[in-house]
Amino acid sequence: MAYNKPIPRKGQHNQPFWDGAKEGKLMLPRCTLCGKVHWYPRLICPSCHSTDLEWIEGSGEGRLHTFAVQHRAFGGWAEEVPYVTAYIDLNEGDRMMTVLRGVDPNKPEDIKIGAKVKVEFDQADDDTHIPFWRVVEE
């Protein structure tokens, strides 16, 4: 079935991320001056304001920072309620948003903040492999 949910827009500032995603790599922007990884991709380092940025391949691992269970949705997502949305602390620093896998949305009490998560990619169209995160065993 064709992917029926919103597909992210792309631009020069984030194209390397989408190129990496096609190959199953989680590419992250890093400042060459202060060395900090930032997310989301942008035009300038939000820590030291250098514009000399590079892309590195991330580990694809992180920890669950917080979550919510969505019971009210529209479009393609309406078919999937309830589902868990979450923010992920990347091992390399900073944070990503996701729809979280490997958890039971009907038992939110059992979802552990701090749980180890790994990234996986779903192909949405020829140019877009969307990262999703899954809770994995320690």
Place this chain on the structure above:
Amino acid sequence: MAATNLSMGAAIVGAAESNEIGYPEERGDKVTSLQHHIQAIKNVSEYTGIPISDIEGVFSTGWSVELAEHLGIRPHYIDTTSVGGCSFEIHVHHALAAIASGIIDVAVVSHGEAGWSYRGAGGGGGGRGEMSPGAEMTMAYGTFGAPSQYAHAMVRHMHQYGSTVEDFAHISVVTREWAQKNPRALMFADASQAEVKLGERTPNPFGGPITVQDVLDARIIAWPLTLFHCCLVTDHGGAVIVARPEIARSLRTSPVWIAGAGESMAHQNMLEMDDFTATSAARSSAIAYEMAGLGPQDMDMAMIYDSFTVTAAITAEMLGLAPRGQGYRLWKDGDAAPGGRLPINTNGGGLSFNHSGMYGMQLLVEAYRQLSGTAEDGINGIEGKQTDSHTCVVNGTGGTLSTTGTLVLVSDD
């Protein structure tokens, strides 16, 4: 550089709502956002005795030029700051600066939003063609509207501080108690209370008293937020006039002085929210308290934007009214309730009074009513002064816990 202290450099000299708040559509009217603006400005002009033609500054969320044209006035100070529901507290801050620096003498801050009748039409602000780089990286993940995002903050609060859904539910219950004292509140009474004088409002099947269990059992929107943890979506307008002290003292209305004002921001996209249990209200209130020479311990009451129960709880912590992680206690322990030590959201709040989308104006209207002691004067038909307060901290929150404006307001003794 140390700023000039603007404290008491201007006063709010009157406040009013628009006429047809709530769900006017259900009474056969479809009132536009512009109508709400114009009704509120007309009402506050009549209330204060300040002619509309005396207004020199217009402050609104993007409407200022249209309002001035519609009113046939030509202001020489124009502010269209549109940063969500805290815009109006920020407008008052800006109006204070404009007046205290001598640029203008009289300003109107206006709000009109047919949030229910024109639901789905999209809010103010934004409007540029390109997408924010932050939104590009969150749009894939199935969040829809404010509750879907704010729920993440509540979960983090529960994790970090051991708070529970029940703890937050007390905020809904206590706020509903206040609404039951305000005949203009949407949730004033339920449909079975036929003996209650309802005026022009429609009895509401969701209205009347609620219990903690009702909050827990309500329809789930985004766990842990049920429907009763979430603010209303209604039509609403309001306006306040801010004036130079000499003018404020010459009017027939009671001035409410702007002792302190501050604004700040933390992020636009929740992706950039460092601490999900904190907002920039810590900073905006620190600025406002310092300007006022007052602290949280000096406040008789508080008006706190309660888009969700979690918003009210976290904000109370940021304002220094409760320890970190224990904001909900003000409601659970009864401090914030009618008759309590620190009344909060005495109009019934965004949870149970009205909430058009950007609620911050209604915080100002209610703070003015309470501090000026004019609640019983029947501004727009409101009867019954609820508190005996001379100091009030007002805090608006905009976006997704993004932006805040704090005011410290005081009345003459």
